[in-house]
Amino acid sequence: MLVRKEVKPLRLIDEDGLRTDGRRVDELRNIKIDVGVLKNADGSCYLEIGRNKVMAAVYGPREVHPRHLALPDRAILRCRYHMVPFSVLERKSPNPTRREIELSKVIREALEPALFLEYFPRTTIDVYIEILQADGGTRTAGISAAAVALADAGIPMRDLVTAIAVGKADGHIILDLNDLEDKYGEADMPVAMMPNLGSITLLQADGEFTPEEFKEALNLAMKGIREVYAKQREALRRRYLKVREEVEGSV
Amino acid sequence: MLVRKEVKPLRLIDEDGLRTDGRRVDELRNIKIDVGVLKNADGSCYLEIGRNKVMAAVYGPREVHPRHLALPDRAILRCRYHMVPFSVLERKSPNPTRREIELSKVIREALEPALFLEYFPRTTIDVYIEILQADGGTRTAGISAAAVALADAGIPMRDLVTAIAVGKADGHIILDLNDLEDKYGEADMPVAMMPNLGSITLLQADGEFTPEEFKEALNLAMKGIREVYAKQREALRRRYLKVREEVEGSV
Amino acid sequence: MLVRKEVKPLRLIDEDGLRTDGRRVDELRNIKIDVGVLKNADGSCYLEIGRNKVMAAVYGPREVHPRHLALPDRAILRCRYHMVPFSVLERKSPNPTRREIELSKVIREALEPALFLEYFPRTTIDVYIEILQADGGTRTAGISAAAVALADAGIPMRDLVTAIAVGKADGHIILDLNDLEDKYGEADMPVAMMPNLGSITLLQADGEFTPEEFKEALNLAMKGIREVYAKQREALRRRYLKVREEVEGSV
Amino acid sequence: MSRSEEVIPKLEKHKLSSLISKGERIDGRELNEYRPITIDVNCIEKAEGSAIVSLGNTVSIAGVKAEIGTPFADTPNEGVLIVNAEFLPLASPSFEPGPPDENAIEIARVVDRGIRSSRTLDLERLCIIPGKRVWVIYVDVYVLNHNGNMIDASGLAVLSALLTAKIPVVKVSEDERIGITDEWVPLPIRDRPVPVTMAKIGDKLVVDPNINEELSMDCRLTLTVNERGSICAVQKGGRGSLSMNDILYAVDLALKVSKEIRSALPPLPKIEDITYVVK
């Protein structure tokens, strides 16, 4: 028996067009990005968006274990999306669920187009995403964090990958769904892009969109992605400046 | 809670010596055999006997994965007997049960005597049997189908392997038990043979047979096996004619 | 629902200072040790202490499977502690529990200091401990038995390893806890040593000890270990005499 | 089931891609042409519903089993739908025995989302005693021969099996004992969401890719379209990426193709007058 229960809201958008957390339909939640937060990983990133708390770490390019998985002409990319048991209201078993296995796959496929895997034959690049707290949009938060961690690891990329979800609630197309909107809204569509290249690397949806709504949602996703992208760049710049400072300070 | 329930019949053999499905004690159910029904497999066979529906496919001789299983002096034979969840009244978990693991073993040992594994060192021959619908006698149906699929794959054999079950119901020795007879009868004995060589390659039984009944049952099994064998041969002949037609048609 | 129930005793130590099984606080249970009881193993030992019945077998030094586990400069030591399902009042699942996994680790680490693993590079020494009946103190009984089995296998050792538990019941520090004392007592501390070297190779505890009680318990453990050690030596000597007899008899 | 990585010779891949860039396909189809579909329903009598679907040489079988069980805690008044997909080693030389890998799990979840998003099954009508007993509908789908586009083949098999499945009317007594009656009725199905998978090869999208096209593609996009012409599930798969134009073109294509496919499906059952639970 669960002890923390959510109450289903009467409506998700009020008469002023505001959402349960006070946002407008096309507004992102607060975003906080810290780069290089884990000492052992080659690259790492801690990202908060609303109440989501996500840690991403990258190891590699490094030797592949078991060795028979290595490819002669390129690196392999491995990706694990995982939620810790206390990240959600009802404790989740620590073992990987079918959902986590699917998301690990689509996240890997969302990141892979940005990488030059052919530069690193016979190696692996391992991306680990831990959801420490979940509040709607963990897969897109995980992708945005992982892309920053890949950059932090110094792995050459065509572009960052940036992701956000759009959806539908009370008939409105909305940006960056929170948990309530995800659960009680009419539709949900996570999107990942390489923003500068205009390449969409993840696209999923459930719920119902008319073709017109679908197009409107895609356009709104692009707007959101541009805003998240700016935050990713800024966080990487801060990290770069800090490292430069440390290096120069040590001279 | 199950929604389809079987009713236990008052008796399995009536005063006219007829069984619940109208057969005489020494009569087979209808048999239908189609060869070469799956495009990807090297050999395949779809077999119906009564309401049993069985698909068998053979791949090989082919490279062994993982490689350390390969033998320097002969092929390995691997065999997997599996029931799909909706093949039975009460949904079966898709994971292999202990029963399926045992049957995979005895089926492999029933087929192996017919093969010249020493012709194909360092390779594997893989036999896959899927029970699409089960109605008593799936292991024997699976063996008969697998033998045809092996022949369809062009794998040299000493003889076909042919299998049928015999058993005991209401004190009578009967041929080719259906599900009711299997469940409510007194005994069940699946037998597989290489009919031309007189070699018995599978023999199992449960239930009680006096030594005399046991011998009578074995003899009845041989009769049944001869009849199934004729159907297997005929199906292979049809397949051969069809392939010849196609080849000649294409010239 | 369990059918054999233990009754929690009113007290563990009576007014005469005697325990539920009549022992004094510093007294061991009866010990029986038989060496070389399994024909296939390179070394083996059957040990009873009170109602504990433990079988230990050693295979090795031998080739390592899978091979990638082999070390170029020393043998690996593997150890498996396992309880059979009927060894306890409530049937235990035959699958390894988290407890068995932890105990396998600490037992391995208790035995390893006694071995010259560097003498046998690229090999494994495998120690298997089966608890046939459990009555408090199975891990220490397992260690004492395994050490004898290692000696029986002719594996060179710095010293035997000898183990016993001490603990606290009704405020007394006691030696060699039985199941009731383990369950209803205040504390439990298993200890393993190489007695001649004074080296402690296993030390665990739960329950509460003041620092003074802790020291008293450690000293009592040493006393117990000396007594068990004498039994181990004696059993190995009997085995040696018997083997010599057989060898000389056969000449 | 785990799937070993399959590869296609470079020469063949090159040939296939250059054909497609000219608007032609190796099997003679138009870029927007589906393979012939055949659907054979109720082939497994012991299942509550079943269907074998062929898209060319890709063959899937799905079976429905219904049991009476307990609802999920957060939906006490709804029946339960469980979709499971596995790859059988008999279906392809690259499949190996074992539990479902990420590819099989992805298929099951994409098919499941299509059905769920479109509220295909009226789960509330599958409630027997609120909070206590509901219908649990299992659909298991297996590919028997894999020649590409397993998502659509599996989705259509699952849908066809559900469309033709029957369950008994149940009788609930005053003291909440459940009896099975002899009246068998169709499942409360209200929609037929059709998955349409397209592969991006070079700068073209081809519909219903065969195995060689899949092995040559940059990525794929599945759009599931319901009776109202709405998009009710989307899944991009594979290593590559799509442009906005690709996606908009894919929407138009999926809307058109899904109508053709839907005409091959079993009809929606008449369920308005059915009482699933009697007193």
Place this chain on the structure above:
Amino acid sequence: MSRSEEVIPKLEKHKLSSLISKGERIDGRELNEYRPITIDVNCIEKAEGSAIVSLGNTVSIAGVKAEIGTPFADTPNEGVLIVNAEFLPLASPSFEPGPPDENAIEIARVVDRGIRSSRTLDLERLCIIPGKRVWVIYVDVYVLNHNGNMIDASGLAVLSALLTAKIPVVKVSEDERIGITDEWVPLPIRDRPVPVTMAKIGDKLVVDPNINEELSMDCRLTLTVNERGSICAVQKGGRGSLSMNDILYAVDLALKVSKEIRSALPPLPKIEDITYVVK
């Protein structure tokens, strides 16, 4: 437990086979001669029943645990019997730790079928409250040293443990509460089905094969024979085949040998007057 493939040197195999073709065995036994059997019962006090059985150097231990649990849905008025076999890595250099492999599962199932077919345990007498509470009898059997013929060693250990097991009489109150009394009674056992395993080597059958004979055999045949002289379980194992004559000869041999073995077993308990459940 998984079993790595064990092999026997060709020379030894040849010697063993040619001896057998002359009617002799490497350990001096007749072809139809069983190894000496010793049975030690009630060695594990915490088990409801237990037995260690040696066939020469093959040693098995079986233990019975009884719990009160729920019946299977299709046999609401019967107790439950569960037989489990595993191979311990201490029993043989070729055994490795791990879950039961096909060989251990085969043994458990063959032993189980022998006991079940002969209705050895009167499961109806193990029902406590019909449809609700029954005795669940677990028998776990482990080979401690493997020197051939693990099926018979395991079957005899399981049977001996069952024959000497005791469970308490239970008391059921009006409101269906179950109490355990202090009166312990034997299990309702009515038969002693004895497995007899024979190995085919060359054109001969040898009874109770040792490990080297097993490694040299074409195949094996296990016939389980009950008190009435009926055959109640059969299992052919191994890669080879048997002729009709082999089988008929095996039947005669098993009937004869099983009688000798049965005389070494604990006697059938007197159970006619036992009331397992009191009000």
Place this chain on the structure above:
Amino acid sequence: MSRSEEVIPKLEKHKLSSLISKGERIDGRELNEYRPITIDVNCIEKAEGSAIVSLGNTVSIAGVKAEIGTPFADTPNEGVLIVNAEFLPLASPSFEPGPPDENAIEIARVVDRGIRSSRTLDLERLCIIPGKRVWVIYVDVYVLNHNGNMIDASGLAVLSALLTAKIPVVKVSEDERIGITDEWVPLPIRDRPVPVTMAKIGDKLVVDPNINEELSMDCRLTLTVNERGSICAVQKGGRGSLSMNDILYAVDLALKVSKEIRSALPPLPKIEDITYVVK
């Protein structure tokens, strides 16, 4: 999670050991000096309690989830505490994804024993309806960055999360229905058992070993000390051995160090006046 064997270059190991033999450590600490501890609590709002603990660069996160469930059969009047530890592959280049290996299981069990032995949680106060419904308290702990001494980092994270966790008061009606009230109260915690891990390197013991010291050590010893200065859990780990003197020295060291550490922990909650279950 399985942990591949990590190694440290011999030269570095030698340098580290010879420093320690002179009473110095590679990171400048005294032999008996702990790394700086930081504890950040209630960082995960969806958990009932949570804490991130850093010992230098070793970082652990623990979260508490509370559910209402059934008690164990042998402790019908007590709540249930379940401690689980796993190693995440993001924490170290030597960790791999997978179920907990022996190292993670050891940590969970040592942490669990420390808490249990000292009766840290008053489990009887977590009983809601005797024999039927109790609080089940899960604590999951994950190392996020492994730089040595995961046992202490995990133990302190678990303890801090428990110390700051809150659960709602529950209301039990006459007919035993359970309601959740709006009043959230701390867990019934009575003690703060502190684990102190020391590594033996050469003939010295160093407290709170970092990763390089762990890779160079003979063995480690963890002594858990409670508020009363008693030792409530002990665990020796690693291949080497300890002398009696080592252990006696370790006891003194642990008593002293544990007090310092305890001062960094959240305070014990006031729980005397709390009623966890109301009618």
